[in-house]
Amino acid sequence: MEEPLRRSSIGVASPWGAYRLAAVLMVPVLLGAWGWQVASERKAAHQARFVDDLDHPGAMAREPGFEYWGAEDASIVPPLVSPPLEFARIGGSTCTPSEHNDEVQSCRSPVDGVPEKRIVVVGDSHMQQFLAPLGPIARQRNWEVTSVLKGGCPFSSDSEFMPGDPGCLRWNADVLAELLVLRPDLVLANGTRDVRVGLTEVTPPGFVAHWRTLAEAGIRVAAVRDNPRFPFSPSLCAAEHGPEAPRCGAPKAELYAADPPYALLDDVPGTVTFLDFGDCYCTADFCPPVIGNVFVYLDDNHVTATYQGTMSAVVERAPEDLLDPQEGEAGGRATSGTDLVAGPRGATYWPRERVSDRWTREFAVVTLGDVARHAGVARSTVSYVLTGNRSVSPQTRSRVERSIRALDYARSAAAPAERVDRMALVLSESLAPRSSTRLVDAVVDAADRHGLDVLLVTADRGEAGLRRAARKGQVDGLVAVDVQAHDPRLPLLRASRLPVVAIGAPASTDGVLRVDFDLAAAMAHCLDHLVGLGHRSVGFLGAPSSAYRRETGFAGRTMTAFAAAALRRDVEHSARPVDGPLPRALAGLLGELPGATALVVHNESVLGDVPAALRALGRHVPHDVAVVAVCADEVAERLSPPVTSVHLPVAEAGDRAVRVLVAALAGQPAPGPVLVAPHLSPRRSSVARARAG
Known part of the structure; x- marks a missing residue:
C-alpha cells in the first residue's frame, strides 16, 4: 500500500537541479511576458490544465485535510x-465586437440551448485569470460565461493603471452601458488592486462608482480580492533557488492586511459580495511560488492558468451560493447564516472556509465530480475508491464514502467505472513552440466540446x-504528437491498452489510430506554384541535421516529399539542412544548384x-529568387516581404485527433489514416521568373 509522500506544507515534491539551468535560459521569456500580456487579451492562448492530477494538486493542496498521493x-x-499557454480563456468561446464600440470585445462560452445562468467577467488580465477555473464550471452547469477584458484597465469609472488614459475611460464607459443592456445574473470584477509588500492594496473609488450604477439596475456584483504582486518572478526564483526559498515569496502579513480595504468603506452597495481567494495563493503565513507541485505565477503578478485551473472546486462554490440565494433573502443577497457573512458596512463577504455544500443537493443528477468536490479530493481519487484500481488511505476512503452517502450518488451503468473523462496529450520536444501552442489550444478546445479534461505530458517528463x-x-485515451516511424514512445502507448491516436507516421498502425499532415500535398503545392511561375530550378533549406538524424519534427518526411514532387515535375533540385550560420548553408546550396x-x-x-x-550573395527576393516557406500564415505575413507559405494546419490536426479519439471511446469502428490537407497562400516573395533577353 502506498504511503502519503512526505512533503512540504505547500504540497511540493520535486527535485530542482534541472530547473536551475532552465532558469538561466528562460530569463528573456519570463521578462518578456510582462510586455506581451496586454496583447494576450486579444490573442489569448490556451490554458493546458492539469486537472485532477494526483501529481499536481495545485490549490487543492490548500484544502483542509488534503493528503498527497502523487x-x-x-x-x-x-x-x-510555456508562458503563452498560461493566459486563460474558455475553449470554444465565440468573440464578437460590441455594436456600439469596436474596441469592446466580448467572448461567450458555448452553452446547450438556454443557459442556466449568465455571468460576465469584466476588467483587466487579473480577471482574465478566472476564466481558467470558470471554464469547466460553466460547461458542467451550462452557464454562459462572457468575458469583456482589456489589459491594464480594471472595471472602474476612472483609469486606474494609467491615470487619465482616454482609451481605458472610453472602454469602461461603453462596457458599463453594455452590462446595463445585457443585465447578467452576476458580474465578476476586480475588488482590489496593488497587493504588494508594504500593504498597498486599495479599493479605488472608481470601482465603487461602477458597482453603484449596476446596483441601481439590480445587477449583482462579485468583487474579487486581487492576488499578490512581486518585484520579481517567483517562479523563476524558485527554479533557481528551490520552491521553499524565502526570497522567492513574501510573508502574507506583508501583502494582505487583516482587514481588506473594502471593509473600511461606507458606500459599498448591498448588491456587492467580496470574494477573497487569498488562502489559495498563500498559506497562513507565507505566499510561496509553488503550491501543490504547480508554479503559482507566470511572471511577477499573473497567476498561471494551470494553477488557477486547480482552483475550480473553490471558485465554483462562491458563485453558486451567490446565484442561488436562499428564499426570503432580500434583494437576492445572503446576509446571514453559514454560507455568506454580512460585512460591517453592509457588503457581503465570502470566506472560503465558510462555504456550504448546498449546491450539491440541488441537482437531480449527482456526478463523480460532485462527490469529489464534496469530499475535497480529486475526481480520480473517487474513481479509485469506486473501482479499487489503486490503494487509498482509510481516512480518505471514509471521507469519500461519506460524501457518496450524503449525496446519494449512484454510478451510472452507461458510464463504465473506469472512465474518468480525461485524455492525455503527449507532446514532443521537437515541436516548435508556436506549433505547440496552436496544437495544445486546439486539443483542449476540442476536448472541452466533448466533455474531456486534458492531462498534458511534456517531453521533459520522460518515460x-x-x-x-x-x-x-x-x-x-491518449493523443501523441510528432510520432515517428520507430518512435520509442510507441511500445509504451500500445502497452497501455487504451485508445491511442498518433499525430505522425508510425511504421505500423497496429494498436494505434493515425492522424497526419499530407506532406506530399504540401510539397506538391509548393512545386506547382513555382513551376507555374516559370521556376525550373528549386532549392530546399531544411532543419538542422540533428532533426533528420533523430527523425523528428516531420523534417525528414518533408524533405523526402520535396524531392519526390520535384522529380515528378522534372524540376532541377537540391536540398540542404541548415547547420551553423545561414549564409554558409545558403552559399553551399547555391553552389550545388547555381x-x-x-x-x-x-x-x-x-x-x-x-x-x-541572399542579398549578401548578390540575389534579391523575389526577382532573383522566389521564396516559399512551410510555416504558419501569421509568421509569413509579418516578414518583409511577406512570404508565400504552405500552412500545415496544426490546429485542425489537433481537433481531428480528439474527434478520432472520442469516436474510439464510443466504440465506433477505427478509421483509416486521417490526412489533414495543407493550403498555399501566395504573397509577394514569389513572382514569375524573369525571362532572359
Whole structure:
C-alpha cells in the first residue's frame, strides 16, 4: 500500500537541479511576458490544465485535510517554456465586437440551448485569470460565461493603471452601458488592486462608482480580492533557488492586511459580495511560488492558468451560493447564516472556509465530480475508491464514502467505472513552440466540446511521466504528437491498452489510430506554384541535421516529399539542412544548384534572415529568387516581404485527433489514416521568373 509522500506544507515534491539551468535560459521569456500580456487579451492562448492530477494538486493542496498521493519524483508544472499557454480563456468561446464600440470585445462560452445562468467577467488580465477555473464550471452547469477584458484597465469609472488614459475611460464607459443592456445574473470584477509588500492594496473609488450604477439596475456584483504582486518572478526564483526559498515569496502579513480595504468603506452597495481567494495563493503565513507541485505565477503578478485551473472546486462554490440565494433573502443577497457573512458596512463577504455544500443537493443528477468536490479530493481519487484500481488511505476512503452517502450518488451503468473523462496529450520536444501552442489550444478546445479534461505530458517528463499518464484509471485515451516511424514512445502507448491516436507516421498502425499532415500535398503545392511561375530550378533549406538524424519534427518526411514532387515535375533540385550560420548553408546550396531561381524553406528559425542572406550573395527576393516557406500564415505575413507559405494546419490536426479519439471511446469502428490537407497562400516573395533577353 502506498504511503502519503512526505512533503512540504505547500504540497511540493520535486527535485530542482534541472530547473536551475532552465532558469538561466528562460530569463528573456519570463521578462518578456510582462510586455506581451496586454496583447494576450486579444490573442489569448490556451490554458493546458492539469486537472485532477494526483501529481499536481495545485490549490487543492490548500484544502483542509488534503493528503498527497502523487509520485515522489513529480515535476513542477507548467513547463517554464510555456508562458503563452498560461493566459486563460474558455475553449470554444465565440468573440464578437460590441455594436456600439469596436474596441469592446466580448467572448461567450458555448452553452446547450438556454443557459442556466449568465455571468460576465469584466476588467483587466487579473480577471482574465478566472476564466481558467470558470471554464469547466460553466460547461458542467451550462452557464454562459462572457468575458469583456482589456489589459491594464480594471472595471472602474476612472483609469486606474494609467491615470487619465482616454482609451481605458472610453472602454469602461461603453462596457458599463453594455452590462446595463445585457443585465447578467452576476458580474465578476476586480475588488482590489496593488497587493504588494508594504500593504498597498486599495479599493479605488472608481470601482465603487461602477458597482453603484449596476446596483441601481439590480445587477449583482462579485468583487474579487486581487492576488499578490512581486518585484520579481517567483517562479523563476524558485527554479533557481528551490520552491521553499524565502526570497522567492513574501510573508502574507506583508501583502494582505487583516482587514481588506473594502471593509473600511461606507458606500459599498448591498448588491456587492467580496470574494477573497487569498488562502489559495498563500498559506497562513507565507505566499510561496509553488503550491501543490504547480508554479503559482507566470511572471511577477499573473497567476498561471494551470494553477488557477486547480482552483475550480473553490471558485465554483462562491458563485453558486451567490446565484442561488436562499428564499426570503432580500434583494437576492445572503446576509446571514453559514454560507455568506454580512460585512460591517453592509457588503457581503465570502470566506472560503465558510462555504456550504448546498449546491450539491440541488441537482437531480449527482456526478463523480460532485462527490469529489464534496469530499475535497480529486475526481480520480473517487474513481479509485469506486473501482479499487489503486490503494487509498482509510481516512480518505471514509471521507469519500461519506460524501457518496450524503449525496446519494449512484454510478451510472452507461458510464463504465473506469472512465474518468480525461485524455492525455503527449507532446514532443521537437515541436516548435508556436506549433505547440496552436496544437495544445486546439486539443483542449476540442476536448472541452466533448466533455474531456486534458492531462498534458511534456517531453521533459520522460518515460516515467508517460507511464504514469497511461496507467489504468488516469486517462481514458491518449493523443501523441510528432510520432515517428520507430518512435520509442510507441511500445509504451500500445502497452497501455487504451485508445491511442498518433499525430505522425508510425511504421505500423497496429494498436494505434493515425492522424497526419499530407506532406506530399504540401510539397506538391509548393512545386506547382513555382513551376507555374516559370521556376525550373528549386532549392530546399531544411532543419538542422540533428532533426533528420533523430527523425523528428516531420523534417525528414518533408524533405523526402520535396524531392519526390520535384522529380515528378522534372524540376532541377537540391536540398540542404541548415547547420551553423545561414549564409554558409545558403552559399553551399547555391553552389550545388547555381541556376536556382526559387527556394522552399522548412525552417522557421532562419526564415526571416533568408532575404538578407541572399542579398549578401548578390540575389534579391523575389526577382532573383522566389521564396516559399512551410510555416504558419501569421509568421509569413509579418516578414518583409511577406512570404508565400504552405500552412500545415496544426490546429485542425489537433481537433481531428480528439474527434478520432472520442469516436474510439464510443466504440465506433477505427478509421483509416486521417490526412489533414495543407493550403498555399501566395504573397509577394514569389513572382514569375524573369525571362532572359
